[in-house]
């Protein structure tokens with residue numbers, strides 16, 4: 001269980017990025033972390049990894065305080081950052097020198113990923129493209145089998161077939177003991193993978209809800225004309241009419257549209273908070 005209680009952080013003392021941030025993330029889920037540019041998604045992943053320290057509040061990952069950087073904590077968490085450096089060595093050597101830090105590292109799993117990504121372990125990391133390096137690091141992260149896996153914008157730089165491969169590999173590497181957090185802007189790439197959805201915006205968690213909770217409270221769909229038959233949170237001109245995100249008092253089924261959900265959260269944060277407050281209390285005891 002990952003718990004943030006009243007966490008405050010800012011790179012500059014007088015410019016807080018978050019104030020009193022509260023969030024609970026449970027094992028067994030692949031969380032999608034969304035938020036506008038500069039909201040602090042990467043920063044949150046760095047705080048969870050113990051690379052940064054909260055200025056106030058309490059942050060706990062399982063039984064550990066990340067900032068203490070205890071060895072038992074570090075061997076059970078892996079972060080694939082958006083920007084990274086890999087040394088100029090062969091993939092095989094990279095695995096040989098880094099896998100020993102992760103007691104549950106599975107070499108067979110890693111070799112399978114390398115093969116699936118069309119690579120061989122004798123290739124040199126410095127001779128790979130950005131997307132290929134990223135695949136090596138994502139594969140390594142999955143093969144560590146750490147309890148917490150944090151992926152920052154993992155599909156950036158992946159080609160189209162690799163994105164579906166990525167979804168398949170992450171889905172098969174997730175289990176009930178693992179907490180996976182994926183920060184992304186590429187919502188279309190990950191729509192079918194991430195659940196629950198966490199939106200970080202304006203220094204707070206604007207939404208933390210499962211896809212089931214979201215579609216129970218919100219209706220996503222198309223209408224030919226805008227009228228007052230539904231309480232609209234967000235509308236957008238689309239071919240043949242308007243794409244809507246509306247309140248869903250009758251519990252009508254619809255299919256989540258992450259991009260429009262994100263826009264609705266930005267447009268109507270107070271209404272979203274009110275609509276989801278009952279579940280947020282349950283989700284964040």
Ligand SMILES: Nc1ncnc2c1ncn2[C@@H]1O[C@H](COP(=O)(O)OP(=O)(O)OP(=O)(O)O)[C@@H](O)[C@H]1O
Nearest residue numbers: 011012017035036037038039040041042043044185
């Ligand atoms: N090392 C740093 N020193 C000072 N400010 C920083 C540093 N890293 C990030 N910031 C600032 O903190 C804010 C949050 O950055 P962060 O990278 O966490 O946002 P993000 O939500 O991941 O953004 P994006 O969606 O653009 O990747 C930004 O305003 C950024 O300029």
